[in-house]
């Protein structure tokens with residue numbers, strides 16, 4: 001058998017996976033680690049150097065306040081929902097110790113297509129996931145219905161033309177994870 005000569009970085013990139021949300025537990029990153037992750041995420045390819053994205057950090061009680069917003073909107077839409085169902089919505093952002101919303105500010109621009117600005121936001125989100133893993137944590141990128149609800153977005157401080165790229169849930173892995181089947185290269189690669 002060939003010896004494994006992968007660097008730590010390669011091992012991380014080859015093995016990274018997203019845990020189920022309830023398998024992401026405390027402790028989460030501290031303030032210095034959060035700053036380090038966000039610095040890495042903002043070092044993303046960015047056509048035009050527009051920084052067409054920003055980050056909103058939800059920790060501690062901030063997660064509960066955001067959950068209250070989500071629950072209130074849910075209750076308006078589904079008034080018949082019982083308390084347990086509403087509580088699922090109320091606790092949406094308090095399952096992991098840290099949630100970072102990656103927000104896209106992509107907008108029409110004279111030179112840089114809006115699409116490319118969006119892609120840069122998605123790449124920043126990916127870098128954030130990788131940075132969390134590199135620091136020894138795990139991360140899962142979620143959107144769910146509330147990322148697309150304008151009332152929730154407004155209450156969380158987003159402008160009308162801002163969009164949620166993802167809510168990245170970050171913390172410590174509770175138990176070993178099973179991987180999922182990955183695409184076979186033969187199915188996704190052609191040579192021109």
Ligand SMILES: Cc1cc2nc3c(=O)[nH]c(=O)nc-3n(C[C@H](O)[C@H](O)[C@H](O)COP(=O)(O)O)c2cc1C
Pocket residue numbers: 016017018019140141142143144165166180
């Ligand atoms: C833009 C985007 C939004 C996502 N939103 C959700 C979501 O709302 N709920 C969910 O279960 N998975 C969501 N996922 C998928 C997970 O992040 C993850 O990729 C998936 O569970 C597979 O895990 P893996 O990263 O180990 O392949 C989303 C992924 C992306 C790229």
